[in-house]
Amino acid sequence: MSLIDRNWLPMFLAALGVALGLGLASVWLNIERMDLAYDLRNLEKERDRKSALLVKLEVERDNLASPHRLRKLAEKYGLTVATPGQIRSGDEE
Numbered sequence: 001m002s003l004i005d006r007n008w009l010p011m012f013l014a015a016l017g018v019a020l021g022l023g024l025a026s027v028w029l030n031i032e033r034m035d036l037a038y039d040l041r042n043l044e045k046e047r048d049r050k051s052a053l054l055v056k057l058e059v060e061r062d063n064l065a066s067p068h069r070l071r072k073l074a075e076k077y078g079l080t081v082a083t084p085g086q087i088r089s090g091d092e093e
Contacts, residue, residue: 063069074080
């Protein structure tokens, strides 16, 4: 028996072990990639929901603060334009 004939089994087992390790690493990395893709999709959906809510809230704020609405509310509660003596600033003592 030559040297090559005696070393083929350990070399084969080593190559098989490396191949098995690489295969397991590949599967593990693929699972991690899928988890990250799932998390990314959820974050994108959450961002889209929050963006839509922000737009709705901005429209509602603009509606509530519209001059026409505020004028109607002032008339309803009997409010008028303040006279110069009615306005005081916070830094006056």
